[in-house]
Amino acid sequence: MSNRDSDQFREFINNLEREENRPAALNDILNLLAFKPANEAISTIRGVGISQIVQCLNVSDKAHVDLTCEVLKVCFNKFEPGDVVKNYTSHIMYLLRHEKSCVRRIAIDEVHKAVSASPTLLPVPEYIDVFVAAAQMVSDSDIGVANRAISITSNLPYEAYPKVLDEMKICLEYNSSSKCNVLEVIVNVSCKSNEHFKLCADNNYIDFMIAELQTDDILYQVNILELLSRLVAKPQGINYLVKSGGLNKISEYVTALKDNPLKGLITPGYMKFFGSMAHNYPKEIFEKHTVMVESLFEAFDSHDQTVLPVALDTLGFIGSTIEGKLCLAALGGKYIQTVDNVAKIIKNSNSDTKIRALNCFSGLISIDKDPSAPKSGPIDHRVTLMTREWFRTLDAKPMETLLEMCKNPFPDIRQAAFILLDAVCQHQWGEELVARTAGFIEFLLDRSIVYTKETSEAKYDIIKRLARSPAYDTNITARLQTYVEQGPFYSESVLEVAMEEGEN
Numbered sequence: 001m002s003n004r005d006s007d008q009f010r011e012f013i014n015n016l017e018r019e020e021n022r023p024a025a026l027n028d029i030l031n032l033l034a035f036k037p038a039n040e041a042i043s044t045i046r047g048v049g050i051s052q053i054v055q056c057l058n059v060s061d062k063a064h065v066d067l068t069c070e071v072l073k074v075c076f077n078k079f080e081p082g083d084v085v086k087n088y089t090s091h092i093m094y095l096l097r098h099e100k101s102c103v104r105r106i107a108i109d110e111v112h113k114a115v116s117a118s119p120t121l122l123p124v125p126e127y128i129d130v131f132v133a134a135a136q137m138v139s140d141s142d143i144g145v146a147n148r149a150i151s152i153t154s155n156l157p158y159e160a161y162p163k164v165l166d167e168m169k170i171c172l173e174y175n176s177s178s179k180c181n182v183l184e185v186i187v188n189v190s191c192k193s194n195e196h197f198k199l200c201a202d203n204n205y206i207d208f209m210i211a212e213l214q215t216d217d218i219l220y221q222v223n224i225l226e227l228l229s230r231l232v233a234k235p236q237g238i239n240y241l242v243k244s245g246g247l248n249k250i251s252e253y254v255t256a257l258k259d260n261p262l263k264g265l266i267t268p269g270y271m272k273f274f275g276s277m278a279h280n281y282p283k284e285i286f287e288k289h290t291v292m293v294e295s296l297f298e299a300f301d302s303h304d305q306t307v308l309p310v311a312l313d314t315l316g317f318i319g320s321t322i323e324g325k326l327c328l329a330a331l332g333g334k335y336i337q338t339v340d341n342v343a344k345i346i347k348n349s350n351s352d353t354k355i356r357a358l359n360c361f362s363g364l365i366s367i368d369k370d371p372s373a374p375k376s377g378p379i380d381h382r383v384t385l386m387t388r389e390w391f392r393t394l395d396a397k398p399m400e401t402l403l404e405m406c407k408n409p410f411p412d413i414r415q416a417a418f419i420l421l422d423a424v425c426q427h428q429w430g431e432e433l434v435a436r437t438a439g440f441i442e443f444l445l446d447r448s449i450v451y452t453k454e455t456s457e458a459k460y461d462i463i464k465r466l467a468r469s470p471a472y473d474t475n476i477t478a479r480l481q482t483y484v485e486q487g488p489f490y491s492e493s494v495l496e497v498a499m500e501e502g503e504n
Contacts, residue, residue: 006044008032016052019059026056026067030074038078045075046087054091057103069102076106082114082121085130096133101142108137108148115152124160131160132167138185139171139178146181154188158196161189165203172208176220180227183209187227190237197236206231210246213253218265225269229276238277242284247277251289268310271296275314282318282327297334300341305353312342312356316363321370322383328364329386339364343393347401351413358405358416364390366423379427388429399437406443411452418458425462431469441466441476445483447491460488 009032015025033041053075056068072095076084085092095107111134114121122130137149156164171182186205190197200206209228215221228250231237241247254270257263274292278285286293299311315338318324328335342364345357365387367373395401402424405417424430434440444463451459460483466472467480483490 006047009044010048013048013052016056022056023064023067026071029053030071033074033078041078045078050075050088050091054094057098057100065100066102069106072106076110081117084110085114085122085127089127089130092130093133096137101140101145104137104140104145105142108134108145108152112148112152115155119155119157124157128160128163131156131164135164135168136171138168138181139174150181150185153185161196161199165199165205169203176215176217179212180220180223183224183227187231190231191234194236197240201240206240206246207244210249213250218262221266222269225273229273232273232277233280238281247289251291254295255291257295264304264306267295267299267307271299271307271310271314275317278318279321279324282321282324286327286331293331297338300338309353309356312345312353312360315342316360319364320366322367322373322380325364325383325386329382339390340393343395346394351410355412355416358413358420361394362420362423365420367426384427384429387427391424399433399440403437403440403443411455415452415455415458418455418462422458422462425465428471431466431471434466435471445479456488
């Protein structure tokens with residue numbers, strides 16, 4: 001800024017001393033700085049300081065506070081990420097603890113900018129108090145402030161956590177919403193590494209989560225289960241629950257659900273938790289925690305519509321790995337009956353449940369969803385035999401039934417049917433069934449049918465598979481390969497228009 005601008009800025013700052021002049025002076029500062037380039041504004045702001053602007057926050061007039069916040073925001077926006085916290089640390093600490101949420105929001109945004117730019121931008125020894133203050137704001141009554149605080153506290157340098165995690169415990173003394181925010185941070189941090197997890201466990205946060213499952217607050221309990229589901233997807237999470245006895249406690253809670261009048265509201269949360277564990281460690285869970293397996297199958301027997309959708313998601317998730325399929329098949333008749341129930345749900349349910357049942361079936365039959373599955377070469381023959389038998393439960397003529405679902409006029413159902421078809425075509429037996437089903441190849445190659453982008457891409461992936469299959473004669477294979485070369489969105493009409501334009 002020019003000397004004239006700097007003198008004006010200083011004059012406006014001095015005008016803040018008299019309360020009756022403050023609104024006009026704040027507007028003058030706002031107008032002066034709003035459109036000035038950052039490099040012109042920063043030297044003047046730093047030369048004069050912001051102390052007198054900050055003092056304008058100590059009034060009860062909301063409009064006055066809002067205007068002061070707007071001025072501070074304009075000042076802060078001139079600086080690079082982290083520079084406001086570095087240059088005005090004491091002010092930021094004051095703003096973080098201000099009674100007005102709009103003031104806290106300005107300060108937490110500056111800390112968030114710094115941490116988002118780089119977790120090491122603010123060295124821990126100098127700014128640990130800022131990090132602690134931000135962490136304690138996860139319990140803030142303003143949701144926007146609390147969410148910023150969660151994001152900041154979830155992404156700090158490792159060396160900040162011993163003090164931050166200890167000081168953040170104060171937030172566990174507040175309401176369930178506050179505690180959920182704290183526990184979300186804990187799960188975010190715990191999932192980073194074994195070392196991060198150990199810090200959280202040593203501060204008793206993991207044990208606290210499990211103990212809190214005994215709360216009478218159903219929504220809070222469901223939120224904890226959602227967080228635990230994320231935690232047990234990590235080796236450090238499941239290992240701790242096994243060694244500490246936490247998993248046994250949770251199994252006891254599941255057993256006690258049968259006497260709980262609110263069972264229908266709580267069971268889906270436990271089912272998601274169980275599914276997350278069983279997806280990664282099916283053998284251990286199926287052998288040692290049978291009560292969880294039984295609760296899953298009971299959902300299919302009872303046809304309870306509050307639990308059934310989650311049961312479908314869970315079963316498909318568990319069965320999406322090869323080990324999961326083998327563990328499910330090892331359960332014998334009970335599981336076979338459940339597969340039969342899923343097939344009946346596909347044929348006889350409302351749209352939403354039908355879609356989830358189709359996706360469940362896709363998970364049970366697919367092999368590509370398992371990263372450990374061989375990318376080439378033969379699949380375990382047991383999986384080949386099992387998946388073929390499971391698909392046959394769909395109908396007496398399962399491929400004809402699937403073809404009709406792929407023609408369904410409702411886009412969501414059609415998309416789910418194509419996903420199931422893709423799962424089927426991951427097997428040689430599936431490719432052969434498509435080849436033997438009258439009209440199926442012609443239907444797939446027909447470009448006159450209009451699909452959503454997602455369904456067109458799903459169909460294209462299926463045709464790419466079939467184009468590499470030995471199940472078709474040379475003529476069909478050539479047509480499939482041509483489709484692949486042309487891409488998922490090729491259109492004869494587009495080609496004709498392009499040719500006509502080229503002739504003109």
